Amino acid sequence: MDDLDRQRELRRLRDEVLSTPNCLRCVQRMEPAEVDGEPIWQCPECGATRSA
Known part of the structure; x- marks a missing residue:
């Protein structure tokens, strides 16, 4: 496993945690946000949202 593969694996494990x-x-990592008092996930790149 090279350095890049190791970094990807560590990032994947961190995201799971x-x-x-x-x-x-x-496929960007989403960030927590709030809309109308409801917690959601929102993509900082494209603005897509997902229920928390």
Whole structure:
């Protein structure tokens, strides 16, 4: 396993631990947000949202 593969694996494990979903449109890591008082996930790249 080279360095890049190791970094990808560590990032994947970190994301699993944080339970951070990836955007289904652009595959970026989503960030927690709030809309109308409801917690959601929102993509910082394309703006897509997902229920928390």
